[in-house]
Amino acid sequence: MQVRAPPHIDFDVFCGSAGERRRQMAFVVPGIHTGKPTRRSPSSAPQCCTLVRSNCHRRQHIGRRRGSPLQHPPLLLSLPSHGLMAVNSLLTAVALIFGIASAHVTFPLSTALAVEVVSPAEDAVANWALWNEAIDTIVTAYYDPTGGMHSLTREQIRRYQRAPPPGFSLATRARTYDAIRALVSELGDEYSRFLSPAEYDAELHPLRQARRLSGIGILFESPLQRLGTHRVMAPIPESPAEAAGVNPGDELVQIDEWNLEDTERIPITTDEALALLRGPPGTHVRIAVRRPRPFGIITTAAVAGQPASASNTATETVRWELTRRPLRVLPAVYTVLHSVGDRPPVGYVRVHAFNDAATQTLAEALREFAAVGVQHAVLDLRNCLGGVFQEAMVMASFFFADGQVKLVSTLDAQGNERVHRVQDQWDGWPEWALQPQQRRRSLPYAGRLAVLVNRGSASSSEVLAVALHDNQRARLIGTWTFGKGRVQRYFPLQDSSALVLTIGEYLSPQRNHIRAGQGVPADEFCAAAPTPFRTLREWDGKAEVLDSCLQRALQRLCEGST
Structure with a gap:
């Protein structure tokens, strides 16, 4: 038995x-x-x-x-x-x-x-x-x-x-x-x-363990756990790694005394690398990453319309000693940036993950922006790896008055193509905007919009970015996005195990594929780690505390070029 x-x-x-x-x-x-x-x-x-x-x-x-x-x-x-x-x-x-x-x-x-x-x-x-x-x-x-x-x-x-x-x-x-x-x-x-x-239970209920989680907040690129390759997909928003300046695409080469490139040792897996990064809150870990040098300068490949490759670029090694802490991140945050001088205030929203709470936060932010007369907004999707696909489309619908605007198309396993339009998302709008008179008065948001993206912007982030960009609603500032145009779904099995399967892919409003390793190109190239949100909340109008990409977005919005 x-x-x-x-x-x-x-x-x-x-x-x-x-x-x-x-x-x-x-x-x-x-x-x-x-x-x-x-x-x-x-x-x-x-x-x-x-x-x-x-x-x-x-x-x-x-x-x-x-x-x-x-x-x-x-x-x-x-x-x-x-x-x-x-x-x-x-x-x-x-x-x-x-x-x-x-x-x-x-x-x-x-x-x-x-x-x-x-x-x-x-x-x-x-x-x-x-x-x-x-x-x-x-x-x-x-x-x-x-x-x-x-x-x-x-x-x-x-x-x-x-x-x-x-x-x-x-x-x-x-x-x-x-x-x-x-x-x-x-x-x-x-x-x-x-x-x-x-x-499966852990993925359905991630917050059960969230209160016990402690680390520096690094996410690796591939779920295949390839031996010997530890490339950063993105740092977790507002984590010690992001605050230190760890960038998407950085390759982790050392953790404390462990040289991850030591050819005389058996290469460690991604899980083993993560285990070395874990520890009680308040403890320290030393890491080193290798990245192209200098990071953030336009390369010939980027100018030619292709993502820059680190393989043919001079590299540098950057080292930090970081303090582990619990990683508790809100789905989205927002504030109003009050500039010094004659520049108008600008609304700022950063999305960390796409779910119902993030959509509600964005709707709340846009309503507050309209109430205080904010006519420009920055939507920051840097290092946002995605989330619920439908929520990205609901968020995109907030910025269009025409219900027939095409947001994205999806292809399924049977080869069927479905077009998703703004009007299809209206049933996802928040309670206060449901009545027709409220819908037109409170939403959509008609102000100028700039969207910040980087290599850590993936999946649902790319859905939102390309829907706004291809419909001439926003200007993209940053780097190429990650390039994940596929859609997955959970399929629970009879014993409570589950399959996660790719069930389709999405096409941009212009019917372009989002290819792996390419992603969505930005209109204006800029690479910088996001400014910590607590710094933005206390911002006194001095530009030097803002990251260069956010400064660029504020400049373009005030110029009226978006």
Whole structure:
């Protein structure tokens, strides 16, 4: 007999009419798209975890399937200390979506866990059911970004329906998970992955561990955890790393005494690098990064219309000693910058992550700007890695009066193209703007707009930036964006594990693809770390405390050139 802990995940789905906003988790995995739920049999979990605008209001519990062959009541076992240490080790590996630093998580040694007793025969049947569900989900929903319908051939699918890939088995649940991971890896898509129940629960409820997380706030580029490559995708907004000046594209080469480029040692993975960056609040860590020199100067490649490459550029190594601290970031922040002299005040909004709270904050900011007569605004998307796809479109709709304006198009796995327009987003506007007379009086925002972007602007950030830019609503200032034009979705499986699959890609209003490694080009090149928000709130009008990109945006807005 095998002992297996019963998977259990609780999540809320709050939907409603056009005027009712849904409650969402505070952070969402960058680029994850949440779509409409698919009906399935009562004995299985919903195909996709969704938070959508529709006429529903329900609470779902994903746990043991109804009607599953449980022959014995759950047993309450008190695990020995070494068993609890293993549980603690698993929980400390949770890294707030991107693998941010984590402090220790401990439980009393008398903690008891509920488990089910499952016979080997039942376990084998359940493993095969899980395996086939994963195959069916991939075949139905996965979008092949190379242009084909699927990366797996029909022959591969038929073969895998009979047996897992060579070298893998379905004898145990852990081996089944390994087989599913191997199956997903054959797609060749770095954004598609498999999540165990614990990993999935951590991504659905990232703030459970957020209060215990402590680090310097570095996010690495690839979810594939490539050996020997530790390139910074972006520093977390308002983190010690961002405040120090760590930039997207920097390559981490040293952590304390660990030389990450030592060829005589086995290369460490991204997770191992993150573990070295973690530690209790108030402790220090020394890091060194390599970057092109000088950073922020226009290169020949950038002038020619292509992102600059560090491979053919002289480099320099920059070192810091940073203090770890809890990483608690609001989804969005705003203030009014009052300039010295005759220059008019300028509204400033920085988006850290796209979710419902960020959209509400932007709407609140625009309403306040209009109330105090602010006619210019800066939207800062630097180092914002994305979030909920729909929220980016709702935010974009705030800046247009014409409901027929095309914001973005999406392509799905079946090759269907859908055009998303401003009027499609009006049901996502906040409660106070729902009435027709209020809608036109309070929104949209008609003032001049500048958008700041960099290589850390990805996914939903690119959706918002390109929607405003291609419709001649805003000028982009900064560098090329990251280049993530694909959309992902969670697909919960029957045992509370999940697949994260690419389900489509989006096209700009001018039907341009957002290619990996290229992104969206800025109208005006500028590279600088964002000014800390607390500095902006206390700004006395002296330009020298502002970063060069923000200064450039203020100058262009006051000149009326945007």
